[in-house]
Amino acid sequence: MKIIVAPDSFKGSLTSTQASEVIKKSILKVQPSSDVVLKPMADGGEGTLETLLTATDGEQIPIACTGPLGEKIDTAYAIVEGNTAIIECASIAGLVQVPQNKRNPDVTTSFGIGEVIIDALNKGCTNFVIGLGGSATNDGGLGMLQALGMKALDYNGKPIGIYGKDLQQIKKANFNEIDSRLSEIKIKIACDVDNPLCGKRGASAVYGPQKGATAKQIEHYDQSLNNYGDLIETELNQSLKDIPGAGAAGGLGFAMLAIGANLVSGAELLAETIKAEESIQVADLVITGEGQSDEQTLFGKAPGFIASLAKKHHVPVVLISGSLSGDLDVLRERFSGCFSITNKPLSLEACMENAEELLYEQTKQIIHLICSF
Numbered sequence: 001m002k003i004i005v006a007p008d009s010f011k012g013s014l015t016s017t018q019a020s021e022v023i024k025k026s027i028l029k030v031q032p033s034s035d036v037v038l039k040p041m042a043d044g045g046e047g048t049l050e051t052l053l054t055a056t057d058g059e060q061i062p063i064a065c066t067g068p069l070g071e072k073i074d075t076a077y078a079i080v081e082g083n084t085a086i087i088e089c090a091s092i093a094g095l096v097q098v099p100q101n102k103r104n105p106d107v108t109t110s111f112g113i114g115e116v117i118i119d120a121l122n123k124g125c126t127n128f129v130i131g132l133g134g135s136a137t138n139d140g141g142l143g144m145l146q147a148l149g150m151k152a153l154d155y156n157g158k159p160i161g162i163y164g165k166d167l168q169q170i171k172k173a174n175f176n177e178i179d180s181r182l183s184e185i186k187i188k189i190a191c192d193v194d195n196p197l198c199g200k201r202g203a204s205a206v207y208g209p210q211k212g213a214t215a216k217q218i219e220h221y222d223q224s225l226n227n228y229g230d231l232i233e234t235e236l237n238q239s240l241k242d243i244p245g246a247g248a249a250g251g252l253g254f255a256m257l258a259i260g261a262n263l264v265s266g267a268e269l270l271a272e273t274i275k276a277e278e279s280i281q282v283a284d285l286v287i288t289g290e291g292q293s294d295e296q297t298l299f300g301k302a303p304g305f306i307a308s309l310a311k312k313h314h315v316p317v318v319l320i321s322g323s324l325s326g327d328l329d330v331l332r333e334r335f336s337g338c339f340s341i342t343n344k345p346l347s348l349e350a351c352m353e354n355a356e357e358l359l360y361e362q363t364k365q366i367i368h369l370i371c372s373f
Contacts, residue, residue: 003027004279006039007289008302009047010322013355016040016047016302017054022356023287023320026363031371039276041288041302044190044266045133046096049078049088052129055274056080063119066112066143068093068136069102070163077116084127085120089113089249090134093143095211098136103212105138105221106165110252114147121181128187129273130256131266132249138208139164140197140225141255148259149178164250167224173231182259189256190266192300195247197240197254198226203247211250225251232258267305277309285370286310286317287363293319294326298334307334320362322351339366 005027007019014022020038027034039055042048053060058080067073078086090096092112095103113130120128137143143162146152151174152160160166195201204213204221213221229241236258240246245263246254253263271277280286288303298304303319310317316336324331324340331338341358342351351358 001031001033001284002035002037002282004037004039004276004283004286006041006276006286006306007320008041008043010289010291010355010359011046013291013322013352014359016042016051018356019289019359022359023289023363026360027367030364030367037279037283039274039279041267041276041306042131042270043133043192043300043302044131044270045192046088046090046094048131048133048190048266048270049076049086049091051270052080052086052273053078058086061119061123063116065092065115066109068097068108068112070107070109070111073097073112077120079120079123079125083125084129085125086129087113087116087120088131089252090131092116093137094134095136096134103136105208105211105213105217105250107163108137108139108211109143109162109164110135110137110139110141110250110255111143111147111162113252114144117148118179121179121185126185128185129190129269130187130261131190132252132256133192133266135249135252136211137164137252138204138211138213138221138250139167140203140228140251141258142167142170142228144252145178145255145258148182150175151177164221167228168220170228170231173228173235175235178259187256187259187261188269189245189253189261189263190269191245191248191253191263192266193248194244196242196244197229197246197251198222201247203251206247207250229254265300265305267300267302270302271305271309276306280306280309280315281313283315286315287320288317289320289359291322293321293324293331293338295330297331304334318366320359320366322355337366
């Protein structure tokens with residue numbers, strides 16, 4: 001039996017690579033003769049870099065850059081196929097890098113992302129794959145654009161700062177000195193949301209709370225991003241604010257559009273890069289999974305996209321999740337079966353702490369069932 005294992009991460013417990021290994025170990029325990037192919041997935045957030053490095057013969061590039069709180073941090077990106085840079089925003093300006101008690105969009109910045117892009121340009125990269133998910137910022141990419149050479153000036157014509165709080169000071173955005181190499185490269189942005197920059201579904205209203213924004217801050221940021229967006233649209237003579245995905249990662253999607261990037265489905269881009277469809281179409285079974293599943297799993301999330309590929313090629317696909325909620329009948333329209341790793345009443349903390357064992361045991365049960373037919 002040829003089985004493709006393509007889960008997303010079980011956030012807070014297992015990376016997609018770790019989850020893949022656990023599932024493979026469990027399968028081989030029950031059915032040692034199985035041909036198990038690992039295709040760990042991501043959708044642009046945490047794990048994107050690791051997933052692509054696992055699937056490609058790439059080189060990890062260590063780099064010191066500005067972190068989300070303005071401090072210097074040590075992180076990494078990757079170069080694959082000689083000239084393609086893989087950058088994960090979550091490892092540069094990520095929410096997981098900011099302690100809970102310090103989460104405040106006023107004091108976070110995307111500046112480091114621009115620094116990493118410059119480093120990759122200096123190393124000759126002409127293609128970029130950038131994962132947007134998991135940012136700690138709500139600065140609309142202000143910091144990143146400044147690192148790339150954009151001049152952001154206040155009412156007195158003086159440069160403003162690089163943090164979220166500095167958005168309210170911007171009066172003019174000047175792209176005359178932005179790195180000219182940006183016009184000569186291709187940038188694909190892995191993005192799994194379709195929010196505009198502003199409004200009720202915008203960056204601030206939808207994602208601000210998880211980044212520590214208060215109700216008053218959310219209102220102020222929405223206004224500031226709207227003004228900032230207008231300035232950049234005028235400067236570039238483009239309409240960008242309402243493009244689906246402009247509000248991703250605290251408005252980083254908007255800033256990426258401003259430098260000519262293309263926003264694409266994160267799951268689709270990752271699946272294409274690791275050649276998931278080629279493996280799935282010759283498989284007997286596909287197993288995918290994630291930390292929590294509901295109806296939203298079918299809209300841009302990695303397991304939902306993997307399921308669509310399996311259905312296209314008439315291959316059974318099983319979803320194994322940390323927890324299942326919502327209308328499971330909707331999920332079963334895409335998946336052959338949906339299973340939770342929780343086998344008895346457990347707290348969230350206990351589930352996360354024991355995720356590896358629970359995933360292993362549930363996979364064994366599923367394989368036993370399948371092999372009994």
